[in-house]
Amino acid sequence: MAKQKKAPRPKAETPKGFRDYFGHEVTTRAEMLRQIAGVYHRYGFDALESSAVETVEALGKFLPDVDRPNEGVFAWQEDEGDWLALRYDLTAPLARVYAQHRNDLPTPYRRYAMGPVWRNEKPGPGRFRQFYQCDADTVGSGSVAADAEICAMLADTLEEVGIPRGDYVVRVNNRKVLNGVLEAMGLGDDQDKRDAVLRTIDKFDKVGEAGVRELLGKGRLDASGAYIDGVGLSDEQAGPVVAFLTSKGADNAATLTNLRAAIGGSAIGGEGVDELEQIADLLAAQGYGPDRIVIDPSVVRGLGYYTGPVFEAELTFEIFDEKGRKRQFGSVAGGGRYDDLVKRFTGQAVPATGVSIGVDRLLAALREKGRIEAREVGPVVVTVMDRDRMADYQAMVAELRQAGIRAEVYLGNLKNFGNQLKYADRRQSPVAVIEGGDEKDRGVVQIKDLILGAQIAETATLEEWKDRPSQFEVPRDQLVAKVREILDAHGL
Amino acid sequence: MAKQKKAPRPKAETPKGFRDYFGHEVTTRAEMLRQIAGVYHRYGFDALESSAVETVEALGKFLPDVDRPNEGVFAWQEDEGDWLALRYDLTAPLARVYAQHRNDLPTPYRRYAMGPVWRNEKPGPGRFRQFYQCDADTVGSGSVAADAEICAMLADTLEEVGIPRGDYVVRVNNRKVLNGVLEAMGLGDDQDKRDAVLRTIDKFDKVGEAGVRELLGKGRLDASGAYIDGVGLSDEQAGPVVAFLTSKGADNAATLTNLRAAIGGSAIGGEGVDELEQIADLLAAQGYGPDRIVIDPSVVRGLGYYTGPVFEAELTFEIFDEKGRKRQFGSVAGGGRYDDLVKRFTGQAVPATGVSIGVDRLLAALREKGRIEAREVGPVVVTVMDRDRMADYQAMVAELRQAGIRAEVYLGNLKNFGNQLKYADRRQSPVAVIEGGDEKDRGVVQIKDLILGAQIAETATLEEWKDRPSQFEVPRDQLVAKVREILDAHGL
Numbered sequence: 001m002a003k004q005k006k007a008p009r010p011k012a013e014t015p016k017g018f019r020d021y022f023g024h025e026v027t028t029r030a031e032m033l034r035q036i037a038g039v040y041h042r043y044g045f046d047a048l049e050s051s052a053v054e055t056v057e058a059l060g061k062f063l064p065d066v067d068r069p070n071e072g073v074f075a076w077q078e079d080e081g082d083w084l085a086l087r088y089d090l091t092a093p094l095a096r097v098y099a100q101h102r103n104d105l106p107t108p109y110r111r112y113a114m115g116p117v118w119r120n121e122k123p124g125p126g127r128f129r130q131f132y133q134c135d136a137d138t139v140g141s142g143s144v145a146a147d148a149e150i151c152a153m154l155a156d157t158l159e160e161v162g163i164p165r166g167d168y169v170v171r172v173n174n175r176k177v178l179n180g181v182l183e184a185m186g187l188g189d190d191q192d193k194r195d196a197v198l199r200t201i202d203k204f205d206k207v208g209e210a211g212v213r214e215l216l217g218k219g220r221l222d223a224s225g226a227y228i229d230g231v232g233l234s235d236e237q238a239g240p241v242v243a244f245l246t247s248k249g250a251d252n253a254a255t256l257t258n259l260r261a262a263i264g265g266s267a268i269g270g271e272g273v274d275e276l277e278q279i280a281d282l283l284a285a286q287g288y289g290p291d292r293i294v295i296d297p298s299v300v301r302g303l304g305y306y307t308g309p310v311f312e313a314e315l316t317f318e319i320f321d322e323k324g325r326k327r328q329f330g331s332v333a334g335g336g337r338y339d340d341l342v343k344r345f346t347g348q349a350v351p352a353t354g355v356s357i358g359v360d361r362l363l364a365a366l367r368e369k370g371r372i373e374a375r376e377v378g379p380v381v382v383t384v385m386d387r388d389r390m391a392d393y394q395a396m397v398a399e400l401r402q403a404g405i406r407a408e409v410y411l412g413n414l415k416n417f418g419n420q421l422k423y424a425d426r427r428q429s430p431v432a433v434i435e436g437g438d439e440k441d442r443g444v445v446q447i448k449d450l451i452l453g454a455q456i457a458e459t460a461t462l463e464e465w466k467d468r469p470s471q472f473e474v475p476r477d478q479l480v481a482k483v484r485e486i487l488d489a490h491g492l
Numbered sequence: 493m494a495k496q497k498k499a500p501r502p503k504a505e506t507p508k509g510f511r512d513y514f515g516h517e518v519t520t521r522a523e524m525l526r527q528i529a530g531v532y533h534r535y536g537f538d539a540l541e542s543s544a545v546e547t548v549e550a551l552g553k554f555l556p557d558v559d560r561p562n563e564g565v566f567a568w569q570e571d572e573g574d575w576l577a578l579r580y581d582l583t584a585p586l587a588r589v590y591a592q593h594r595n596d597l598p599t600p601y602r603r604y605a606m607g608p609v610w611r612n613e614k615p616g617p618g619r620f621r622q623f624y625q626c627d628a629d630t631v632g633s634g635s636v637a638a639d640a641e642i643c644a645m646l647a648d649t650l651e652e653v654g655i656p657r658g659d660y661v662v663r664v665n666n667r668k669v670l671n672g673v674l675e676a677m678g679l680g681d682d683q684d685k686r687d688a689v690l691r692t693i694d695k696f697d698k699v700g701e702a703g704v705r706e707l708l709g710k711g712r713l714d715a716s717g718a719y720i721d722g723v724g725l726s727d728e729q730a731g732p733v734v735a736f737l738t739s740k741g742a743d744n745a746a747t748l749t750n751l752r753a754a755i756g757g758s759a760i761g762g763e764g765v766d767e768l769e770q771i772a773d774l775l776a777a778q779g780y781g782p783d784r785i786v787i788d789p790s791v792v793r794g795l796g797y798y799t800g801p802v803f804e805a806e807l808t809f810e811i812f813d814e815k816g817r818k819r820q821f822g823s824v825a826g827g828g829r830y831d832d833l834v835k836r837f838t839g840q841a842v843p844a845t846g847v848s849i850g851v852d853r854l855l856a857a858l859r860e861k862g863r864i865e866a867r868e869v870g871p872v873v874v875t876v877m878d879r880d881r882m883a884d885y886q887a888m889v890a891e892l893r894q895a896g897i898r899a900e901v902y903l904g905n906l907k908n909f910g911n912q913l914k915y916a917d918r919r920q921s922p923v924a925v926i927e928g929g930d931e932k933d934r935g936v937v938q939i940k941d942l943i944l945g946a947q948i949a950e951t952a953t954l955e956e957w958k959d960r961p962s963q964f965e966v967p968r969d970q971l972v973a974k975v976r977e978i979l980d981a982h983g984l
Contacts, residue, residue, distance in 0.1 A: 010549040012591035012837040015576050018543035020589055026539035027529075034526070037519075042893045044871035044900030044919075047518035051510035051622055052544070052608060053566070057502040074545070074576070076568035084507050084566070086578075097512055099504035106918045108904050116544060130543055141903035145882045149903070152890075285883030286890050345504040379536035390637045391777030398644075398778050401534050408536030411633035411641070412600050426598045427536075 017123025137354025180269015310336030509615025591837030629846025672761010802828030
């Protein structure tokens with residue numbers, strides 16, 4: 001007789017590019033978001049949690065005639081016909097929310113938002129399709145004071161979560177200055193040339209001034225021996241870009257002077273430099289000097305929608321990369337002014353400015369600096385020596401919890417006592433409590449200091465080990481006090 | 493010449509059945525989740541945040557041959573062919589996570605999870621397609637001590653978030669008892685009859701004992717005059733159900749005695765009653781009496797996957813419903829033991845028990861009881877009288893924030909000063925600060941108590957109004973102290 005075929009078992013896997021977060025990863029992020037929300041709130045920003053699902057129409061990244069509009073987003077069609085998608089950032093939903101609720105919201109509307117966003121992109125190492133963003137934006141204010149406020153708040157936030165002054169810098173630039181430079185180059189509306197120049201600017205960090213000159217001109221032989229075609233500009237045309245890229249002076253005043261020279265007579269460029277000057281003045285008046293916030297023309301920011309000031313927060317300390325080389329930690333937040341996002345819905349231009357913090361990178365930085373413990377300490381584990389006295393053990397954990405101590409009874413397989421200590425070990429428990437029938441009769445409990453025990457196991461001789469100084473017998477009514485004492489001794 | 497057609501503007505709307513949450517709604521929920529997480533953590537539960545997106549295969553609700561498997565979930569197909577979906581609860585992902593990571597996780601694995609889930613259902617009033625769940629589960633323990641622990645933790649949690657003892661009760665039942673009753677009725681494997689009996693049990697609250705007898709027998713004329721066909725059981729067959737439904741005694745001991753009678757000689761029923769007795773004993777030993785946790789045979793719980801103890805937390809205070817009638821607030825949490833969820837993946841049965849708290853209903857209950865302010869107090873608003881002195885105003889808010897006071901500069905349209913006070917009003921600001929050129933020269937600021945001002949405006953005569961006792965002039969260096977004084981006076 002043929003065996004009956006069973007349905008195959010489902011694979012226990014996250015979809016490609018997704019992952020789960022466990023224990024300490026979740027709680028440290030939650031704690032950091034709480035600290036950030038505290039700063040944002042103190043600055044007058046209100047929380048907003050928009051729905052994770054939007055109509056593709058509202059997200060607005062897609063052509064209406066594409067059959068399956070899922071380029072870059074996770075999208076699906078409703079039975080009635082609407083295409084829906086998971087939000088890919090927190091800014092597009094903000095524009096929709098503001099347009100939808102503008103009659104009920106204050107103007108300006110300062111809001112913060114934190115939560116996952118989803119990108120339908122090819123996953124890679126350390127590159128996930130669901131990740132956290134944490135944004136603050138001011139909608140409805142065209143004042144550079146709003147931009148300055150965001151920069152100051154960003155600096156305050158980094159210090160609040162544990163990045164000390166000196167370990168970060170907020171760098172500020174202005175898209176209008178860049179536009180002024182392009183104008184001064186006489187590129188007119190030649191979008192291809194403009195794009196090629198922008199791409200070249202992005203390479204300044206790598207190739208330096210001479211490299212940029214070559215790339216803007218005829219071209220350049222790169223380190224691998226390949227020849228990179230240049231943009232084909234004359235030396236005079238390239239001049240303003242080079243002046244712009246090398247305009248960072250000893251202080252903001254010097255940088256501003258250099259920028260004014262780089263933009264030549266461009267009106268839009270002049271406006272941009274004026275705005276940068278006002279931002280620097282406002283920040284200086286509040287005590288945010290260039291040790292925290294600095295004008296830096298090398299900040300470009302990828303997104304095309306920025307229309308004015310742009311900012312980026314960098315961590316300046318060095319770390320070792322996967323190949324053991326020292327490098328700077330780099331960017332953890334960025335943002336800028338974008339004045340056209342709400343217009344899509346209402347036809348009216350609404351000025352807006354904001355910042356987005358890369359929560360996971362910031363957490364990685366704090367771990368790197370040893371400001372977050374890599375693993376968390378587990379609960380005190382009360383072992384079960386006698387299954388009929390479960391109520392006794394439950395009473396112990398209840399007492400411990402009432403004293404604010406994290407504690408649990410072992411509820412697994414009782415056949416082998418070793419399992420219970422292995423479990424405590426896996427939980428990273430600091431303390432195990434043991435009460436067998438003998439202890440019960442004598443009114444005592446055994447308390448094992450598992451942290452000290454592990455230390456002794458690593459270093460002690462057999463004689464020291466036999467003394468077992470990491471295990472203590474105390475009267476039952478001193479259980480909580482002794483556990484507290486051990487936790488205190490380990491600074492927990 | 494024909495006008496050029498513009499692309500139509502996108503609608504600024506959430507998809508049907510979705511909504512946004514603003515300000516206080518977000519922060520009060522976050523605070524409640526933080527409190528709940530604190531209790532769960534103290535009980536030894538670890539946080540887990542699984543990915544919001546799962547493979548449809550892992551969620552496992554759907555037939556493999558359905559072309560578009562989106563019944564009840566939001567699902568879409570990847571380019572490479574996998575169907576993905578948004579999680580519809582936090583339990584199915586837990587089963588997948590445990591199966592995937594079981595070699596790295598402790599056993600038992602106690603975990604809590606909180607976050608949105610999505611249901612592709614017809615939206616209705618107050619019924620959304622994205623909502624929060626907040627779960628705690630113990631995977632890998634078959635001990636009733638794990639069930640008892642969940643019940644105790646649920647009681648502690650409700651008290652922690654602000655539901656006082658006496659305003660809630662955790663009711664406990666056991667599916668095995670119900671199975672024993674069905675066995676005692678002699679229904680055997682007649683699934684249709686079993687289902688009909690279960691549906692009838694659910695109506696006990698409404699129709700009472702006599703009604704249930706009719707519905708189990710020939711049928712019943714309901715209040716609207718319609719005749720409801722009965723299940724067609726004999727009086728003897730119906731006996732155990734009626735005994736079961738009326739088994740709640742004056743205390744747990746009486747209830748247990750009645751239940752033993754109701755199940756007759758059923759082995760599975762006896763096992764269920766034994767488990768209930770053990771749970772009641774364990775809880776009593778820890779001081780959780782029937783004022784907090786009680787055995788109640790009327791708890792059925794909809795989900796088919798429960799296999800043992802089931803629990804439900806009810807708030808017992810009365811509220812007024814939308815028609816002004818008094819009714820009990822009802823259920824805010826429920827759960828139970830489910831022993832088969834992990835087996836789908838691994839082939840091995842893994843016992844598990846857990847609870848899910850309906851976060852939004854619990855928040856509604858706290859609002860109902862006046863334990864959460866309906867609206868939050870806004871920031872102190874520093875008005876802008878002189879746009880050239882923005883730095884001065886920014887310095888004021890910086891001082892206020894450093895003193896821990898929520899504050900912001902008005903950054904909107906400066907043409908009309910009235911706008912600024914309207915803005916402060918819309919923000920629910922408690923205080924506005926005014927410093928014109930005259931005040932600046934004299935080294936003072938005007939501080940408006942907006943809460944007092946609103947009270948006066950409602951009740952004062954014109955003379956009182958003219959005195960404007962809600963506005964104070966203080967030296968500039970007393971700004972923070974005076975604002976603090978006003979906030980304190982309003983208990984803020």
